Amino acid sequence: MTWDWAFAFEIFPRILEGVWITIGATVAAYAISLTLGLVLTLLRRSSFKPLSLLVAGIIEFIRVTPPLVQLFFVYFAFDMGPFLTGAIVLGVHYSTYVSEVYRSGINSVPKSQWEASKALNFSKAQTWKKVVLPQAIPPVIPMLGNYLIVLFKETPLLMGIYVMEMMMIARSIGAESYRFLEPITIVGFIFLVLSYPCALFIRYLERKSGQLPGSAEKGVKA
């Protein structure tokens, strides 16, 4: 079998329709993981030991079990429809990774910053909002951005619960025409074209963040 350009051009628009579902699921899942990730990080820092241990255990369990199985579990246990299930499960799965990123950001804030907030009589909420998070988040933005790309590339899993994303469309084209080469290659091509520029941009941010005034100061301290 050789590559058939006419066939490829014929099916390209059909596959491209799925890209919006893919992007929609990515953005929804990413919003969930950024929010829930922060909540998990804060809960994990709770001074109430049973709570922080429980949260740490839940994070570990979600992180090391396959997202595909989690998809099946939630899809068949709760009646939420495929798209919502997909966005929630991928979002929750990657919130465990994102919470690690936040954690490393928060741990990099020097202890003296907490002490200074206390000396200024800041409340706990004020300390977080005005002192800690503004210093903890910017350095980890490239790492957070990385997970957007990772999530994007995880969305083909959603075909397992019949979300009509690109891979699902490609498979049905293959099943109809007995030609898998073109549809699958096209999907791979679209993934590459969309994710690679984002990856380059994030690497640029990573390189640049070493020169940010904030991180330079930390470099002096360390």
Added chain:
Amino acid sequence: MFTNIDTFLPYILGGLSTTVQAFLFGAVLAYSIALVMGLARTSRLAIVRGFATVFVELFRGTSLLVQMFFFAYAFPSLMPFTVSAFVAGGLALGLNYGAYASEVVRGAVLAVPKGQTEAAISLNMSKFQTMRRVILPQAVRLMLPGLGNNAIELLKGTSLVYFISLADMTFNANILRSSNTSLSAQVEIYTYLLLTYFVLALPLVFLTRWLEKRASKGVSTV
């Protein structure tokens, strides 16, 4: 609820050997590729570096599931020989996670201080000797935690072979589900499946933690 453990669990575990075999196949391939490509990426020869970069970006930029479908359905049609589903699945797992792990290897090699290479040069060591006796022994310690995390990701990734009809644990669980359609049975099946994956991952989790501890032991942080 949870009354069918005697019939469900053995059936799911019937796929255990396929899951473990896919994991081992993928791991051997992934770590071999990681070492070769990771070192190639640090090569002084532009052509070697270029080839490795294209390989890594290609396999990181397209999605694992897309690659698995490609090797299972498109690749055989291009080749004069047949490719079994197991080989296709193992290839996709090995190449994909190998590309990710090669970044770990590259990062570790680059993290070895430059003075070490300079010292090796001043001792009149050859390039090969420098790599084998000076750089790699120090880099291995740095890369082990990352490679441990890669193993956990790889184990999770093996669940994707379900899509190419390999009878792994996820595949068996889905067969069970199609003949046990009550809500409680479905929840039960996927609970056992998740727990089984968790138990399989635990040794890898502890191994990675131990490696992380070892990696930072007895090393000056200057």
